[in-house]
Amino acid sequence: MMTIVQRRRRIVAGVLAALCAHAASAGMVTVDVTTPSGAPARDTVVVFDPLDAAPPPSHDAAIIDQVSKRFVPRVSVVRTGTSIIFPNSDRIRHQVYSFSPAKTFTLKLYAGSPNTPVIFDHPGLVVLGCNIHDNMVAYVGVVDSPYYAKTTDAGTASLNLPAGRYRLRTWNPNALAAVPSQEIAVQAASLTVPVKIDVSSAPTAVGWPE
């Protein structure tokens, strides 16, 4: 008979071995998104949908603030089921709404502390607006995969992914057309994936990759 301590040690050793095996078979993937003229495409959403194994569950939360009559951040990407709170850091009141099929809601006109969170429970693109200020707009990409990111000012996004095959989806709020998805094989090595995207100076909100 094992004592409780021995049993615990055995369980801990097993978990550590599993974690190490997992870490050994992961690779760093950098997506490098540029316009046809070679300029970096910032605020581009990149999503890796796993094709081999179901991803682990996660319970996420996010914040979209309202600062100087703007949503901050302008572009978010969250996993399906994420709660988002919408604080208002302005002294004036805002009224946040969405008519998007993936999440339709309207918050009461409010100022100050966060309202009740909104749960983004369906995948797709959600376009946010403010009923008071027509030029306030923000985008929330809701995705089933936990492997997502947004490009930096340099147009790049890096993720550490378990080895396997993925479908890479890319979207930018200013894109002139949808970007075709592509299949990527991740191994235990660094990988850079170049993506071209043609953008307008104004938002278009077209081409969300389902």
Ligand SMILES: [Cu+2]
């Ligand atoms: Cu407003």
